[in-house]
Amino acid sequence: xxxxxxxxxxxxxxxxxxxxxxxxxxxxxxxxxxxxxxxxxxxxxxxxxxxxxxxxxxxxxxxxxxxxxxxxxxxxxxxxxxxxxxxxxxxxxxxxxxxxxxxxxxxxxxxxxxxxxxxxxxxxxxxxxxxxxxxxxxxxxxxxxx
Amino acid sequence: xxxxxxxxxxxxxxxxxxxxxxxxxxxxxxxxxxxxxxxxxxxxxxxxxxxxxxxxxxxxxxxxxxxxxxxxxxxxxxxxxxxxxxxxxx
Numbered sequence: 422x423x424x425x426x427x428x429x430x431x432x433x434x435x436x437x438x439x440x441x442x443x444x445x446x447x448x449x450x451x452x453x454x455x456x457x458x459x460x461x462x463x464x465x466x467x468x469x470x471x472x473x474x475x476x477x478x479x480x481x482x483x484x485x486x487x488x489x490x491x492x493x494x495x496x497x498x499x500x501x502x503x504x505x506x507x508x509x510x511x512x513x514x515x516x517x518x519x520x521x522x523x524x525x526x527x528x529x530x531x532x533x534x535x536x537x538x539x540x541x542x543x544x545x546x547x548x549x550x551x552x553x554x555x556x557x558x559x560x561x562x563x564x565x566x567x
Numbered sequence: 568x569x570x571x572x573x574x575x576x577x578x579x580x581x582x583x584x585x586x587x588x589x590x591x592x593x594x595x596x597x598x599x600x601x602x603x604x605x606x607x608x609x610x611x612x613x614x615x616x617x618x619x620x621x622x623x624x625x626x627x628x629x630x631x632x633x634x635x636x637x638x639x640x641x642x643x644x645x646x647x648x649x650x651x652x653x654x655x656x657x
Contacts, residue, residue, distance in 0.1 A: 443582040447624045447648045466627045509656045525654045536657065552584035557654035564653060 430546065431457060431482045438551045448559050455497075457482065461555055462494065465566030473505060475558060478529075483546035487554065488529040490520060508565035525561075527554040577642060583619070583649035585609040592636060599632035602649060611649075622648045 435454055445452065449469065451462040459477040464470075474494040477487040490499040491510075501514045501521050513523040513530075522530040526542045527549030536542065574595040581588050581601075588608050592601055602621045606613050620629035624646040630639055641647070 441582060441584060441587070443580070443587065443624050443646050443648060444584060444650075447582075447622065447650065509654070524657050526657070531657070550584060553651070556584050556651045560651045561654045561656065 427457075427480075427482055427484075431479050434479075434482070434546065434551050435459065438555075441552055444552060444556070448556070450555065450559075458497075459487075459551065460492070460497065463555070463559060463562060465562050467563070468566040471505070471566055473503070473562070475555065477551060477554065486527060486529040486532045486544040486546075486549070487551065489523055489554070489558070505562060505565055509561050510565065523558075525554070525557050527557070574637070577636065578644070579636075579641065580644075580646045581605040581609075581649060582624075582646065583609055583611065584651075585611050594637040594641075595635050597633060597635050598630045598639070601636065601647075602632065605647075605649060609649075618652055619649050620652050622650055624648050 438452065438459075449464060449466070453460045457479045459479065461475045461477070462472060463475055464472045472494065474492050476490050476492045476497070476499065478490070479487045491503040491505070492499045493503050499520065504510050504514055504521055506514065509523065510521070513521040516522045516524070516535065522534045524531055524535045526532070532544040574593045576591040576593055578589060578591045583606070586609050588605060590608075598621050602619065603613050603616050606616060606619070621632070622629060
């Protein structure tokens with residue numbers, strides 16, 4: 422798939438994400454898009470002092486699922502030290518020696534990593550919209566910081 | 568013969584990751600019924616309704632599903648959010 426077509430699919434998904442103003446406000450998300458990267462500042466609802474930044478890297482979208490990593494909010498560098506070290510996020514860090522792999526459907530680390538041979542949950546951008554992926558992460562962060 | 572009095576209706580906006588709707592509901596409708604009805608309208612899988620909760624936008628507490636809009640003080644113009652309660656972590 423050429424970059425132009427990939428950009429069209431990506432832009433459509435970003436437009437859809439931006440249109441969900443009430444969901445964004447409800448969760449307190451701050452969304453920034455740079456190229457094929459979407460950065461979302463996210464925090465547990467009951468602990469707004471714990472701020473994390475999620476990066477959804479959507480290169481080769483929609484052929485490949487977005488890659489999900491937590492990054493430093495200032496430098497945008499990724500690394501295990503920027504992940505919440507609790508619950509499924511802790512498991513994601515210990516799962517891989519290279520980059521953390523959160524095992525939730527809809528992200529590259531699931532479909533090409535820990536569940537690459539799982540044919541029951543194939544990647545599809547229509548099945549796993551960006552907002553749903555982010556909401557799944559938000560739900561787990563809220564559970565991790567009760 | 569007197570007709571039974573229908574509960575007042577209010578217009579509310581409901582948003583989920585699938586989109587948003589604005590429609591009127593009877594004040595005596597329970598939250599669960601409102602949620603499932605909105606999910607159907609938003610083309611969400613209603614068989615997975617238990618995986619989602621309903622919230623007043625910006626509030627942390629999930630609305631109890633056995634209470635009515637009236638009992639919870641939901642008024643015209645309030646925005647409700649249907650939100651995932653947990654990820655499918657495998």
